[in-house]
Amino acid sequence: MTAKPRTGILLLNMGGPSTLDEVHSFLFRLFTDRDLMRLPWQQRLAPWIARRRTPAIKEQYRQIGGGSPILKWTNFQGERMAALLDEKCPESAPHKAYVAFRYAAPLTETAMGQIMQDGVQRVVAFTQYPQYSCSTTGSSMNELYRQQQKLDPEGKVRWSVIDRWPTHAGLIQALAERVQAKLDEYPVDERHKAVILFSAHSLPMSIVTRGDSYPIEVSATAEAVMARLNHSNPYRVVWQSKVGPLPWLGPAPDTALKGLAKQGHRNVVLVPIAFTSDHIETLFELDKEYGHLAQELGIDGFKRAEALNGSSTFIRAMADVVSEHLAKGESISTQFKMRCFLCPNEQCATTRNFFAGNKFPTSPATNKAG
Numbered sequence: 001m002t003a004k005p006r007t008g009i010l011l012l013n014m015g016g017p018s019t020l021d022e023v024h025s026f027l028f029r030l031f032t033d034r035d036l037m038r039l040p041w042q043q044r045l046a047p048w049i050a051r052r053r054t055p056a057i058k059e060q061y062r063q064i065g066g067g068s069p070i071l072k073w074t075n076f077q078g079e080r081m082a083a084l085l086d087e088k089c090p091e092s093a094p095h096k097a098y099v100a101f102r103y104a105a106p107l108t109e110t111a112m113g114q115i116m117q118d119g120v121q122r123v124v125a126f127t128q129y130p131q132y133s134c135s136t137t138g139s140s141m142n143e144l145y146r147q148q149q150k151l152d153p154e155g156k157v158r159w160s161v162i163d164r165w166p167t168h169a170g171l172i173q174a175l176a177e178r179v180q181a182k183l184d185e186y187p188v189d190e191r192h193k194a195v196i197l198f199s200a201h202s203l204p205m206s207i208v209t210r211g212d213s214y215p216i217e218v219s220a221t222a223e224a225v226m227a228r229l230n231h232s233n234p235y236r237v238v239w240q241s242k243v244g245p246l247p248w249l250g251p252a253p254d255t256a257l258k259g260l261a262k263q264g265h266r267n268v269v270l271v272p273i274a275f276t277s278d279h280i281e282t283l284f285e286l287d288k289e290y291g292h293l294a295q296e297l298g299i300d301g302f303k304r305a306e307a308l309n310g311s312s313t314f315i316r317a318m319a320d321v322v323s324e325h326l327a328k329g330e331s332i333s334t335q336f337k338m339r340c341f342l343c344p345n346e347q348c349a350t351t352r353n354f355f356a357g358n359k360f361p362t363s364p365a366t367n368k369a370g
Contacts, residue, residue: 005096008115008123009085009322011078012140015101016068016279020061022104024054029103035139035345037204057280064283071106073277073309074099074128077318084319092326096120102140112147115157124322125161125355128276130171131200131217132164134340135207138348145351158358162325163336166217167224170317175221175273176228177313178305182269183233185303194267194301195234197256198222199286200274202239205247210342213335215249221273237273241281253290257297267301268294276314278307329360 017026030036031046039045061067078097085095096118100111115123125144127137141161148157165171183191200218208215222237238256242248251259253270260268270290272282286304294302308314332355339348 003094005094005118005120006122007085007089007092007095007326008098008118008120009078009082009095010098010100010111010115010123010125010144011074011128012100012125012137012144013070013074013102013128013276014136014140015104016070017061017104018067018071020058020066022067023058023061024050026104027053027057033102033139035142035347036135038344060280060284063288064280068104068279069283070277070279071099071101071104076310077276077315080315081318081322084316085322088319088323089326092122098123100140100144102143108140108143109147109151112144112151116151121156122158123160124325125159126318126322127161127163129274130164130168130276131166131214131221131274132335133203133207133212133214134343134345134348135203135212136214137163141355142345142347142351145347145354148354158360159355160325160331160358160360161333161336161355162321163333164213164217165321166221168317168321170313170320172221172224172228174308174311174314174317175225175271177311178308179225179229179269179271182271182303182305186267186301190267190301192233193265194269194303195236195260195265196226196269196271197253198225198235198237198271198273199240199253200237200272201241201281202248202250202252205249207340208249210344211340218274225271225273233269240285253286254293257290257294257299261294261297261299266299267303268299269303269305271305272307276308278309282307331358331360332356 017023027050028047031049034042078099082095082097086093098111098114099106100108129136179196183194186194203212203214219237222235226235236256238251238253239249240253242252270286272286275282291302291304337352337356
């Protein structure tokens with residue numbers, strides 16, 4: 001019989017539809033999320049946008065195998081992370097990983113139901129977005145608070161939060177290994193000429209200018225990876241997946257590729273730096289759209305680094321992040337306490353105040369394990 005978990009780790013992510021039939025509901029939840037975007041007449045407009053975009057997005061998922069692999073990889077990473085934690089932190093074992101996706105199954109309410117059913121009283125909400133944004137981790141945390149109020153109004157579960165980890169040594173090492181693996185595919189005399197483009201999901205400039213920390217955290221990750229690689233190659237950060245006509249953070253990958261081709265560069269490594277597993281934005285957008293564009297532009301040395309997926313270095317990093325967090329005994333980080341300067345959403349304050357209210361004394365045993 002499996003032992004009752006003593007500590008839960010709730011892995012937070014956007015998620016993706018596992019089947020083509022889930023595409024519409026995924027898009028509907030995404031476009032109705034007011035933490036992610038605020039549109040005029042959103043409750044009316046969002047369903048129309050979701051219906052309109054569903055056929056094209058279904059075709060993209062069809063081209064990558066019929067659904068997103070993000071749940072497969074998140075389960076894989078979580079199970080192995082929990083096993084490592086049982087070894088590293090026996091005083092808080094057994095550990096169990098739960099998955100809470102924001103827009104696809106398993107949703108936050110499903111994960112909360114599993115936690116309550118298992119009777120777990122200590123849970124770490126662990127974002128799988130290494131770099132914080134109010135539109136990603138912030139949205140997931142607001143939804144977690146709402147479901148906590150609905151499903152656990154008595155507060156039986158004690159929560160703490162890992163809200164960002166952009167420069168954690170293990171994460172940086174895992175990313176550096178992915179980049180180096182692609183650099184090693186070039187002939188030795190060509191390797192140093194490759195331009196490394198770190199690609200992260202873009203943000204509307206309205207979110208950036210209100211004080212979101214995401215751009216600087218993504219840049220910090222990129223710089224740390226290149227430091228680990230001894231700054232062996234030139235690099236830049238690019239911003240993918242813009243939607244709609246409003247201004248978004250740039251430059252986009254296509255702009256960068258066109259500029260590099262014009263300057264005579266023929267070797268380019270595109271690296272997903274803000275995604276912890278492959279999904280539609282890597283398998284379709286980076287591989288198919290930008291891979292095809294690179295070939296058209298004459299960048300015949302185009303390569304795309306694999307996302308972290310089953311990297312043992314990354315999974316060890318996940319376990320290290322959690323064990324270090326448990327050793328600190330903190331409920332939320334100093335950074336999570338502060339909202340964007342021009343935050344339009346009072347829910348963010350309510351969420352932060354709730355999770356800050358959980359107290360965890362640091363024990364000598366936990367310090368030793370960490």
